[in-house]
Amino acid sequence: MLKSFHKMLSVxxxxxxxxxxxxxxxxxxxxxxxxNRIVRVVTVSQDGLRPSADTLTVETMERLDLAASFxxxxxxxxxxxxxxxxxxxxxxxxxxxxxWAREHHCYVVFSIHVxxxxxxxxxxxxxxxxxxxxxxxxxxxxxxxxxxxSVCPGAVDLPVFETDFGxxxxxxxxxxxxxxxxxxxxxxxxxIVFFPSAYPAARHLKxxxxxxxxxxxxxxxxxxxxxxxxxxxxxxxxGRFQYWAGAEIPLGMRMFEIDFHxxxxxxxxxxxxxxxxxxxxxxxxxxxxxxxxxDLTVDDIIAEFELTPHTDYLERCRQVQDEYRSTKGPDxxxxxxxxx
Numbered sequence: 137m138l139k140s141f142h143k144m145l146s147v148x149x150x151x152x153x154x155x156x157x158x159x160x161x162x163x164x165x166x167x168x169x170x171x172n173r174i175v176r177v178v179t180v181s182q183d184g185l186r187p188s189a190d191t192l193t194v195e196t197m198e199r200l201d202l203a204a205s206f207x208x209x210x211x212x213x214x215x216x217x218x219x220x221x222x223x224x225x226x227x228x229x230x231x232x233x234x235x236w237a238r239e240h241h242c243y244v245v246f247s248i249h250v251x252x253x254x255x256x257x258x259x260x261x262x263x264x265x266x267x268x269x270x271x272x273x274x275x276x277x278x279x280x281x282x283x284x285x286s287v288c289p290g291a292v293d294l295p296v297f298e299t300d301f302g303x304x305x306x307x308x309x310x311x312x313x314x315x316x317x318x319x320x321x322x323x324x325x326x327x328i329v330f331f332p333s334a335y336p337a338a339r340h341l342k343x344x345x346x347x348x349x350x351x352x353x354x355x356x357x358x359x360x361x362x363x364x365x366x367x368x369x370x371x372x373x374x375g376r377f378q379y380w381a382g383a384e385i386p387l388g389m390r391m392f393e394i395d396f397h398x399x400x401x402x403x404x405x406x407x408x409x410x411x412x413x414x415x416x417x418x419x420x421x422x423x424x425x426x427x428x429x430x431d432l433t434v435d436d437i438i439a440e441f442e443l444t445p446h447t448d449y450l451e452r453c454r455q456v457q458d459e460y461r462s463t464k465g466p467d468x469x470x471x472x473x474x475x476x
Contacts, residue, residue, distance in 0.1 A: 170430035173301045175328070178203040178382040179212045179353050181361040181374040189219040193229070199379050200236065206382035209301055210243035212355040215309050215332040216258060222251035225261065225269055234267035241265045243299055245355075247308055247332035250274075255288040260306040260332055262297050271297035273306040277314055294320045302327040302387050309333040312340040315347075322348040327387050329353070336360055342368035349447065351385050366391060367417065367424055386413070388434035389426035391446040397423060400441045408432070422446065 180199045185192060196217055203211060218229055226234070229248050237244045243264055250259040250272070258278055262271030274290025275282075283289075294317060296305050305326035311317055312331070321329055331341065331354040345352045346368035355361045362373040363383040372381040392401075401414050401423055411429040425443075427434050437443065444452070 172427045172430050172433045173387045174430065175210065175301045175385045175387055176206060176208045176382065177210055177353055177363060177385055178206050178208040178380055179355045179361040179363060180380045182214050182217060182357045183359055183379060187219060193218045203380035203382060204240050208242050208382065210245065212330045212353050213246040213332065214355045214357045215247045215334050216249055217246060218248055222249040222256045224251055230261060230269055234263055237263045237265060238267040245306065245330045256286055257290060258282060258287050258308060260308055271295065275308040275311060276317060277310045279310050294324065296321060296324045296326050305329045307331050312337045318344045318348055322350060326350055328385065336362065349391055365389065386426040386428060389424060390434050391422055391424050392443060393446055393449050394421045394423055397443060400443060404437060404441060
């Protein structure tokens with residue numbers, strides 16, 4: 137009885153601190169073994185901190201330590217968050233975050249100025265759960281001000297990175313204006329895109345999430361850091377009462393046209409109840425499906441109910457349209473002659 141009471145107190149304390157409900161230290165299943173990956177993500181904002189290289193790193197790490205209560209799988213820090221001079225990799229900042237990653241068994245994405253040979257880059261770095269550097273993205277689109285300070289543009293071939301929960305991509309601040317880069321990440325299989333930045337770029341990010349149907353995590357120097365789902369809906373955001381945000385991301389979440397799916401979605405809701413989350417976008421004739429059950433994937437449900445994801449539906453339509461155009465479509469040559 138006393139042991140059960142102590143366990144209840146532990147749950148209450150973790151919920152108060154921001155940890156997902158129902159998790160107790162030492163009482164949590166191995167998330168890495170789940171068929172349906174639900175990824176815990178945290179992001180930190182530096183809003184309200186003094187822009188001083190002497191104190192900024194320590195104060196930002198204090199906020200990251202608070203975010204650790206969420207027990208994240210991956211954490212993200214803002215663009216060039218230390219304000220320090222360029223450093224090599226590995227270097228002081230990467231060593232600091234490698235130690236944090238090992239302690240919390242958590243991936244970390246962070247941005248610093250990196251010195252590589254004669255060149256200086258604004259880079260986003262990925263550290264794995266064991267503290268090893270496993271990825272680096274160099275900002276492709278530095279601002280004019282950055283170029284004036286000799287920040288070199290990165291290579292235009294965008295990398296994606298494998299983690300133990302899925303593929304991720306990275307973009308940095310001014311990159312938000314080049315839509316083709318975000319589309320490339322989708323084409324390469326990115327499921328979450330991390331966005332260290334100086335500012336929130338909220339409209340841009342909602343649009344990129346919606347168009348590419350992946351999750352986006354922003355981490356900002358000023359104003360809120362946010363997490364967006366595949367519809368561009370804000371899942372979590374930081375603010376004056378908590379300078380970090382956390383969300384549980386159901387990686388398998390998919391979008392569907394209401395055509396052919398309205399009745400099926402109601403049947404799915406009736407069968408699976410709280411094990412799934414169905415969201416209707418009434419003004420867009422779309423509906424999304426996410427599984428909240430570690431042992432039930434959206435792909436399982438797609439196969440069971442013969443669903444067609446939105447992207448597959450559009451591709452199928454495109455193929456039919458192209459076939460029709462080539463066999464029964466208008467005579468382009470005669471149309472051109474008539475116009476002349």
